[in-house]
Amino acid sequence: MEALITSIVAPLVDYPEDVHVEVKEEQNKLVFHLIVNEQDVGKVIGKNGRIAKSIRTIVYAAGTDTKKRIYLDIM
Amino acid sequence: MKQVTASGQTVKDAVQSALVQLNTSEDQVDIEVIEEGKKGMLGLFGSKRAIVKVTVKENPIEQAALYLKEIAQAFSADVVVTTTLENQSVTFELSGEKIAMIIGKRGQTLNALQHIVQVMLNRQSAIRYRVVVDAEEYRSRRKATLEQLATRLADKAIKTKKSVTLEPMPSYERKVIHSALQQLPGVETFSDGQEPNRHVVIKPVKK
Numbered sequence: 212m213e214a215l216i217t218s219i220v221a222p223l224v225d226y227p228e229d230v231h232v233e234v235k236e237e238q239n240k241l242v243f244h245l246i247v248n249e250q251d252v253g254k255v256i257g258k259n260g261r262i263a264k265s266i267r268t269i270v271y272a273a274g275t276d277t278k279k280r281i282y283l284d285i286m
Numbered sequence: 287m288k289q290v291t292a293s294g295q296t297v298k299d300a301v302q303s304a305l306v307q308l309n310t311s312e313d314q315v316d317i318e319v320i321e322e323g324k325k326g327m328l329g330l331f332g333s334k335r336a337i338v339k340v341t342v343k344e345n346p347i348e349q350a351a352l353y354l355k356e357i358a359q360a361f362s363a364d365v366v367v368t369t370t371l372e373n374q375s376v377t378f379e380l381s382g383e384k385i386a387m388i389i390g391k392r393g394q395t396l397n398a399l400q401h402i403v404q405v406m407l408n409r410q411s412a413i414r415y416r417v418v419v420d421a422e423e424y425r426s427r428r429k430a431t432l433e434q435l436a437t438r439l440a441d442k443a444i445k446t447k448k449s450v451t452l453e454p455m456p457s458y459e460r461k462v463i464h465s466a467l468q469q470l471p472g473v474e475t476f477s478d479g480q481e482p483n484r485h486v487v488i489k490p491v492k493k
Binding site for chain 2: 215218219222223257259261262264265266268269272273275
């Protein structure tokens, strides 16, 4: 899953080497924290959050076979 | 990224030798001259070889196809991506086993993929492309469904003499509804609301 997020995000940003994903496991959910270079935050979020929304849609759809709910945080 | 540094008597020679090494042609590469090269006295003294750095240009559409494939593989491992380019519009056809997963509810995953690939492709390329991501004819099936829905709801609007509001849809799906009902007498259509909640309204018109 982390690999998927990284491979979605890396080609969208100027500093692909600064893309990191951290996983936090909580009781009923898996939280992925996506960290990108400060300058790239806007590129990952997009106009009105459109890109962020698309990324989440894809990640959540890919995560349906896991038992836990998945969250994606962008910071 | 494929690139080589080559040298030769002249810049032209150096580029030639680089092209041979990369097995490509001049219009497929970026050339950066590092050393101009000088002919010395009688071609013996003080001569400098020309050095060039030649980089193979990446084809942005191919890159996008690979990118799409990589993401789609998270859903089903055997996915195949077929690319068709027509004017400014690139269509990526996905096919494979678990394709329903990639389409998602009302095509929402497919639409998200399409959006992301479009953003990625237009970042890489100088020309702007319109991207369509399709899977197992989903787009044309969806179009037929939408046209059916449109005519059914237009009937309802005429009968009840009340406007019918549809659920929010992306712009190209709204367009299908608008064009399906354009020729139909008795109703008019318009879109209302702000993205991403913009939706079509079918309004009966008085004769």
